Amino acid sequence: MNHMLYHYFKDRSAALMGHSLAAAVCAGYLYLCRVPGGVIAILLIGWCLAEAVVLAAEYYRRRSYFGAIFSSIDRLDKPYLIAELMPLSRRQEDRLYREILYRSGKSVIEEVHRLEREHREYREFIEGWIHEAKVPLTNLSLICENQRGSIFREIREQAEMLNLITEKALFYARLDSVDRDYCIQKLSLRDTALAAIYRHQSYFRRNGVCVENDIPEECTVYCDEKWLEFMLCQVFVNAVKYRRQGQDTAPRIRVFARKGHAETILCVEDNGIGIPVQELPRIFDRGFTGSNGRGKEKDSARATGLGLYLCRKLCSRLGLSVEAESKEGVFTRICFHIPDGSSLFARGDEKANLSNL
Numbered sequence: 399m400n401h402m403l404y405h406y407f408k409d410r411s412a413a414l415m416g417h418s419l420a421a422a423v424c425a426g427y428l429y430l431c432r433v434p435g436g437v438i439a440i441l442l443i444g445w446c447l448a449e450a451v452v453l454a455a456e457y458y459r460r461r462s463y464f465g466a467i468f469s470s471i472d473r474l475d476k477p478y479l480i481a482e483l484m485p486l487s488r489r490q491e492d493r494l495y496r497e498i499l500y501r502s503g504k505s506v507i508e509e510v511h512r513l514e515r516e517h518r519e520y521r522e523f524i525e526g527w528i529h530e531a532k533v534p535l536t537n538l539s540l541i542c543e544n545q546r547g548s549i550f551r552e553i554r555e556q557a558e559m560l561n562l563i564t565e566k567a568l569f570y571a572r573l574d575s576v577d578r579d580y581c582i583q584k585l586s587l588r589d590t591a592l593a594a595i596y597r598h599q600s601y602f603r604r605n606g607v608c609v610e611n612d613i614p615e616e617c618t619v620y621c622d623e624k625w626l627e628f629m630l631c632q633v634f635v636n637a638v639k640y641r642r643q644g645q646d647t648a649p650r651i652r653v654f655a656r657k658g659h660a661e662t663i664l665c666v667e668d669n670g671i672g673i674p675v676q677e678l679p680r681i682f683d684r685g686f687t688g689s690n691g692r693g694k695e696k697d698s699a700r701a702t703g704l705g706l707y708l709c710r711k712l713c714s715r716l717g718l719s720v721e722a723e724s725k726e727g728v729f730t731r732i733c734f735h736i737p738d739g740s741s742l743f744a745r746g747d748e749k750a751n752l753s754n755l
Contacts, residue, residue, distance in 0.1 A: 421445050421446075470484070478502075478506045524567065528565075528571070562631065569625075570704065582622055584618055590626055590627055591630060594627045594631050595611060598635070598638075607650070608648060611653050629713070633732045638651075642727075650669050654667070664734040665734075667729055672726040675724075682706050682709070709734075720734050721733050721735070
């Protein structure tokens with residue numbers, strides 16, 4: 399409050415000095431006219447009191463006016479719209495400021511709409527291009543499927559990797575529209591994990607990685623199958639990329655699930671090189687590759703730091719959570735927490751019995 403008072407009187411210092419000079423001139427003139435000193439003193443005191451009352455009233459009025467504006471800003475999701483909610487003022491100066499803010503906000507809104515339109519058009523172009531690129535990649539895999547020989551097997555594996563890379567770009571482009579592109583339904587965790595494993599079987603075989611699916615057949619959850627399978631694929635790729643090489647222990651990935659408190663926890667564990675403890679809190683950050691991703695190995699050189707970032711973003715949009723545990727040189731475990739009770743939001747499944755709620 400003292401800070402506001404200081405600036406309030408500072409802004410009006412010139413006017414106060416003018417009023418003081420006018421009072422001194424009037425007092426001098428009355429003194430020259432032989433008006434008694436007591437009368438002059440009373441007049442000066444009345445002048446000062448009137449000035450103080452005017453200043454105090456103006457101060458509290460201005461403080462209330464700007465307090466209402468700041469309260470409106472705090473409640474707004476888009477503060478640049480404040481001109482629409484500014485209280486009316488009798489001062490011409492305030493009206494001019496309101497008009498300035500209105501025009502400025504209007505230009506900001508127009509610019510935001512232009513950027514959103516450009517972003518939407520770019521995203522639609524990327525999605526269309528990716529869909530077009532996936533067609534020849536799929537055809538290439540089918541052509542090699544019926545051919546024998548190591549060269550055709552290598553071409554098919556590389557086509558599958560390209561297909562996975564383009565799919566990652568597609569899912570990244572669709573991050574903003576996840577809430578409009580999902581289908582929550584009852585699904586078998588074991589079958590979903592098997593589908594993700596099958597997509598990477600050539601990749602696992604080529605790198606000598608053994609995959610164990612220890613999820614019980616009766617384990618079911620309510621989730622979007624496409625997005626969950628995609629997240630598992632990202633974790634599988636990382637597990638293979640950061641496997642231990644040249645060691646006596648064969649690379650291994652284990653997929654399992656366990657029940658938690660009102661949730662099912664789906665875990666993917668590998669016996670790879672692990673993650674340094676100081677880097678573990680940052681592995682879900684966008685673009686973070688860590689010391690492992692900067693290695694000299696061929697797989698490490700391709701690290702982008704987007705796989706786990708996409709997993710975290712997708713989990714937040716789907717109401718899931720993801721966490722990581724690791725011990726350097728021993729293991730890495732990525733766990734997805736899938737809450738129970740999502741059957742109320744399922745599509746294409748039996749209707750929930752609301753009478754039991």
